[in-house]
Amino acid sequence: xxxxxxxxxxxxxxxxxxxxxxxxxxxxxxxxxxxxxxxxxxxxxxxxxxxxxxxxxxxxxxxxxxxxxxxxxxxxxxxxxxxxxxxxxxxxxxxxxxxxxxxxxxxxxxxxxxxxxxxxxxxxxxxxxxxxxxxxxxxxxxxxxxxxxxxxxxxxxxxxxxxxxxxxxxxxxxxxxxxxxxxxxxxxxxxxxxxxxxxxxxxxxxxxxxxxxxxxxxxxxxxxxxxxxxxxxxxxxxxxxxxxxxxxxxxxxxxxxxxxxxxxxxxxxxxxxxxxxxxxxxxxxxxxxxxxxxxxxxxxxxxxxxxxxxxxxxxxxxxxxxxxxxxxxxxxx
Amino acid sequence: xxxxxxxxxxxxxxxxxxxxxxxxxxxxxxxxxxxxxxxxxxxxxxxxxxxxxxxxxxxxxxxxxxxxxxxxxxxxxxxxxxxxxxxxxxxxxxxxxxxxxxxxxxxxxxxxxxxxxxxxxxxxxxxxxxxxxxxxxxxxxxxxxxxxxxxxxxxxxxxxxxxxxxxxxxxxxxxxxxxxxxxxxxxxxxxxxxxxxxxxxxxxxxxxxxxxxxxxxxxxxxxxxxxxxxxxxxxxxxxxxxxxxxxxxxxxxxxxxxxxxxxxxxxxxxxxxxxxxxxxxxxxxxxxxxxxxxxxxxxxxxxxxxxxxxxxxxxxxxxxxxxxxxxxxxxxx
Numbered sequence: 001x002x003x004x005x006x007x008x009x010x011x012x013x014x015x016x017x018x019x020x021x022x023x024x025x026x027x028x029x030x031x032x033x034x035x036x037x038x039x040x041x042x043x044x045x046x047x048x049x050x051x052x053x054x055x056x057x058x059x060x061x062x063x064x065x066x067x068x069x070x071x072x073x074x075x076x077x078x079x080x081x082x083x084x085x086x087x088x089x090x091x092x093x094x095x096x097x098x099x100x101x102x103x104x105x106x107x108x109x110x111x112x113x114x115x116x117x118x119x120x121x122x123x124x125x126x127x128x129x130x131x132x133x134x135x136x137x138x139x140x141x142x143x144x145x146x147x148x149x150x151x152x153x154x155x156x157x158x159x160x161x162x163x164x165x166x167x168x169x170x171x172x173x174x175x176x177x178x179x180x181x182x183x184x185x186x187x188x189x190x191x192x193x194x195x196x197x198x199x200x201x202x203x204x205x206x207x208x209x210x211x212x213x214x215x216x217x218x219x220x221x222x223x224x225x226x227x228x229x230x231x232x233x234x235x236x237x238x239x240x241x242x243x244x245x246x247x248x249x250x251x252x253x254x255x256x257x258x259x260x261x262x263x264x265x266x267x268x269x270x271x272x273x274x275x276x277x278x279x280x281x282x283x284x285x286x287x288x289x290x291x292x293x294x295x296x297x298x299x300x301x302x303x304x305x306x307x308x309x310x311x312x313x314x315x316x317x318x319x320x321x322x323x324x325x326x327x328x329x330x331x332x333x
Numbered sequence: 334x335x336x337x338x339x340x341x342x343x344x345x346x347x348x349x350x351x352x353x354x355x356x357x358x359x360x361x362x363x364x365x366x367x368x369x370x371x372x373x374x375x376x377x378x379x380x381x382x383x384x385x386x387x388x389x390x391x392x393x394x395x396x397x398x399x400x401x402x403x404x405x406x407x408x409x410x411x412x413x414x415x416x417x418x419x420x421x422x423x424x425x426x427x428x429x430x431x432x433x434x435x436x437x438x439x440x441x442x443x444x445x446x447x448x449x450x451x452x453x454x455x456x457x458x459x460x461x462x463x464x465x466x467x468x469x470x471x472x473x474x475x476x477x478x479x480x481x482x483x484x485x486x487x488x489x490x491x492x493x494x495x496x497x498x499x500x501x502x503x504x505x506x507x508x509x510x511x512x513x514x515x516x517x518x519x520x521x522x523x524x525x526x527x528x529x530x531x532x533x534x535x536x537x538x539x540x541x542x543x544x545x546x547x548x549x550x551x552x553x554x555x556x557x558x559x560x561x562x563x564x565x566x567x568x569x570x571x572x573x574x575x576x577x578x579x580x581x582x583x584x585x586x587x588x589x590x591x592x593x594x595x596x597x598x599x600x601x602x603x604x605x606x607x608x609x610x611x612x613x614x615x616x617x618x619x620x621x622x623x624x625x626x627x628x629x630x631x632x633x634x635x636x637x638x639x640x641x642x643x644x645x646x647x648x649x650x651x652x653x654x655x656x657x658x659x660x661x662x663x664x665x666x
Contacts, residue, residue, distance in 0.1 A: 061429070064430075066411065066414050066415045066418050067411065067415070068415060075408065075614065077410065077411045078399065078400065078410045078411075081399050081414075081430060082399045082400070082401060082432060085399050085430050085431055085432045086432050089431065089432060094429050094430065094431055094451065095429070095430040095431075096394070096427050096428070096429055096430075097397075097414060097418050097427065097428040097429075097430055098418055098422065098427055098428075099415060099418045099419050099422060118427065224618075225617075225618040225620075226618045226619050226620065227618070227619070227620040230620075252618055255618075259592070259595075262592075262595075262596065263595065263596075281408065282615075284558075285557075285558040285559045285560070285585055285588075286559050286560070287558075287559065287560040287563075
């Protein structure tokens with residue numbers, strides 16, 4: 001059977017490029033990717049997914065740190081945990097939950113759990129801009145995979161799976177465009193959030209491609225609250241730009257938009273189309289229902305577990321597309 | 334050192350009564366409880382909290398089944414899991430998460446995890462009316478403790494910890510009364526829910542004690558949605574009963590009440606005081622903030638772990654009081 005090296009020689013690329021073709025295809029130019037894939041096929045190369053990077057131990061457990069509250073709201077955490085457990089169980093493993101201080105202060109807890117062989121590796125989530133955990137774990141040689149990117153770093157230590165926020169925003173813009181909207185605003189968060197910047201970039205790019213205006217159509221809310229979403233919507237409606245669509249960075253901000261529209265006697269989904277992010281339980285309990293971008297939890301969990309229990313060493317980066325769940329808030333205007 | 338039996342003989346009660354005095358004092362008449370407590374003190378009896386009912390195994394893990402979605406919304410599940418992990422860790426244990434089918438179909442999964450010594454015992458939650466898990470686990474001799482009661486059964490198999498829903502509703506009624514409200518309605522769920530009946534009973538009792546009307550002031554919503562809460566509120570406001578307070582069985586129904594009041598130009602917290610249940614993240618993101626009954630998560634988790642890791646055999650039943658978190662939705666009218 002062919003090796004990675006033979007594939008690289010055949011395609012006249014580096015081993016790293018072949019690895020990227022397998023694990024982070026979006027990093028490659030289309031023609032390079034095609035050439036590598038042809039070599040993979042011709043040489044019948046198959047990455048050995050059975051080789052286990054995690055040490056075989058008596059207990060097959062994967063550690064997951066429960067995010068602390070009340071600092072953060074996790075409206076879809078139960079969905080994520082259910083999917084993660086189910087995916088781990090399909091490989092004969094279980095999830096061990098633990099608590100740890102945020103940032104580097106929590107690292108000794110991770111190290112201790114791994115040293116005592118309580119867990120084979122970790123799934124990280126609630127990734128933050130400049131998150132220090134990834135580099136630390138990589139330096140210690142402790143297996144992990146991240147749900148979410150470390151923003152604003154040129155290279156991210158270790159493998160990750162994430163949802164394409166920019167792609168999601170663009171999807172929302174195209175949907176609103178298709179239902180007749182031509183002046184689509186964006187409700188976001190402060191610039192310090194990498195996640196927020198990713199999503200606003202997707203909105204901006206999609207508007208430009210469709211020839212829609214963007215100037216003066218972004219409002220950055222200080223907090224992720226219904227109140228701030230409503231205030232930002234009022235600002236947009238009073239701004240004289242005659243907006244007919246709103247892409248909100250979160251379901252909570254979108255709920256604020258729906259409230260402000262309702263308060264002014266404007267039927268959401270008719271006068272102005274509104275979309276949210278995450279398809280949280282909130283999206284279904286309001287009326288009209290909120291159109292929102294659902295994270296593909298089962299696929300996310302499956303990829304995380306596959307990467308963590310697969311062969312080590314190959315950089316794995318998976319950017320998954322969210323799914324637009326259409327409800328009344330974006331009905332044709 | 335005195336035994337349970339000696340205490341029983343001294344107080345002239347059964348061993349079961351002494352056990353109740355220790356673990357379920359609310360079951361005893363005040364004079365019996367006092368007599369037993371005096372005997373306990375005189376004989377210097379101390380329940381042996383160090384005797385471990387859970388088998389000592391290599392891995393000190395407690396199993397918790399992640400509730401399935403999307404059938405249920407768990408807006409405070411992250412809070413519960415964080416508290417449960419922290420409490421387990423204070424005893425040197427961790428939480429093992431797993432998935433299982435609902436009801437008796439899931440029981441083989443519990444049995445298997447216990448038989449393979451993956452876990453020492455289980456914490457159950459999302460307890461349902463006539464929940465079959467408790468009796469099954471008890472019959473198998475598998476250690477467990479339940480967060481939540483099995484409603485509509487005369488006796489519940491195994492120990493439990495729960496929050497006093499009736500007491501919480503009564504607390505909300507008294508608070509609204511103290512802020513000047515005299516016609517306080519209740520937004521609930523269908524009668525089939527034991528939890529809902531518990532909470533409506535607390536509302537009714539408190540209203541009666543305070544001499545407030547109850548007739549025609551209960552609306553049972555079919556679903557736990559903002560929409561149903563708003564519709565029920567409209568029905569109450571149009572019913573000619575001039576209501577000035579609403580105790581809602583959930584934060585989601587309460588949000589519906591706030592929306593309907595807002596739609597009619599009535600300022601929530603002024604014209605009509607509104608309270609919710611659970612103090613979910615929703616309560617803080619609306620404006621005015623929603624007054625809500627918070628479940629004492631840390632205390633709940635502490636009791637669950639103490640019971641599960643404590644001596645077996647003694648029935649333990651702990652009914653904890655929720656805490657009323659007051660916000661703008663119930664400001665003085």
